[in-house]
Amino acid sequence: MKLIKQIIIIIILAVCILVLFENYDALKTVFSFRFGLYFIGWRTSPLPVWLIIIIAFALGYAAAFIPGFIQKISYKNRIKKLENDLKGPAIPAKPAQSTSDQTHGQTEVSTSEKP
Numbered sequence: 322m323k324l325i326k327q328i329i330i331i332i333i334l335a336v337c338i339l340v341l342f343e344n345y346d347a348l349k350t351v352f353s354f355r356f357g358l359y360f361i362g363w364r365t366s367p368l369p370v371w372l373i374i375i376i377a378f379a380l381g382y383a384a385a386f387i388p389g390f391i392q393k394i395s396y397k398n399r400i401k402k403l404e405n406d407l408k409g410p411a412i413p414a415k416p417a418q419s420t421s422d423q424t425h426g427q428t429e430v431s432t433s434e435k436p
Contacts, residue, residue, distance in 0.1 A: 341371075348374075 341348065351367035 348369065348371040350370050352370065352373060353367045354365045356363040
């Protein structure tokens with residue numbers, strides 16, 4: 322299974338490199354983003370398309386990674402709590418009474434008398 326995963330990753334990387342070389346001129350194109358309101362305006366410096374793609378990928382990765390990381394931490398905390406619950410209380414419990422102790426010190430009385 323590990324070998325199949327590595328082969329799939331290599332194929333995906335090869336396809337990405339092929340697309341990169343085939344569309345090199347398009348990826349060199351530069352864009353500038355603008356954000357303008359009536360009272361304020363903002364404009365980025367010109368950025369090439371390949372950089373915009375990498376930034377979008379990184380933001381998407383972070384958007385997926387952060388909630389997963391937070392959930393992983395909460396699961397670790399819950400596992401620690403459950404493990405501590407399994408260890409039991411710090412004070413050992415009293416051992417269960419045996420059947421001979423349940424008579425509470427009473428002795429048997431015989432019905433026959435010896436002379």
